[in-house]
């Protein structure tokens with residue numbers, strides 16, 4: 001049988017958003033542990049395409065401003081929203097991916113492997129007071145200069161992280177997987 005504790009951790013994983021954070025700072029050691037777990041994700045041909053840029057303090061607010069500057073049409077609402085999200089967050093991690101130089105596997109596999117690394121971060125937050133979520137604003141495609149990314153590197157999103165006290169349950173109407181599974185004997 002499947003280990004119940006593993007199933008519980010998987011089903012308990014949820015997105016916790018910046019407005020739910022309490023504004024306290026996460027210890028660097030905890031962030032390092034999240035990233036160590038990320039690093040155990042499966043990866044075809046061991047290309048290990050993921051890498052992370054972790055922002056806190058002043059640098060975090062510089063990243064927020066960069067996102068605002070990169071917005072196609074300036075919007076005060078967008079600026080306020082981003083600044084508020086970054087202020088509430090303890091750390092913001094830029095989720096990055098490096099394409100294998102020899103293109104030994106298709107790009108989608110490297111994106112998939114990076115997503116699995118992110119899932120490891122997300123799962124590692126379960127049963128702790130650390131919460132977070134993966135955000136993919138359009139502006140992440142314009143961060144290459146700011147993040148010093150090379151031509152074979154991409155930013156696949158931001159992972160907002162913060163501490164929270166309690167959250168009310170957000171009910172999600174998930175599909176019934178039985179209806180989307182075909183069995184063949």
Ligand SMILES: Cc1cc2nc3c(=O)[nH]c(=O)nc-3n(C[C@H](O)[C@H](O)[C@H](O)COP(=O)(O)O)c2cc1C
Nearest residue numbers: 013014015016017115133134135136137157170172
């Ligand atoms: C690749 C990816 C990108 C996402 N981008 C966003 C985003 O831009 N904005 C957002 O509010 N949520 C984003 N999410 C989080 C989803 O909204 C969230 O996972 C979904 O609502 C299910 O909630 P749960 O994580 O609590 O199960 C993203 C999730 C994934 C996997």
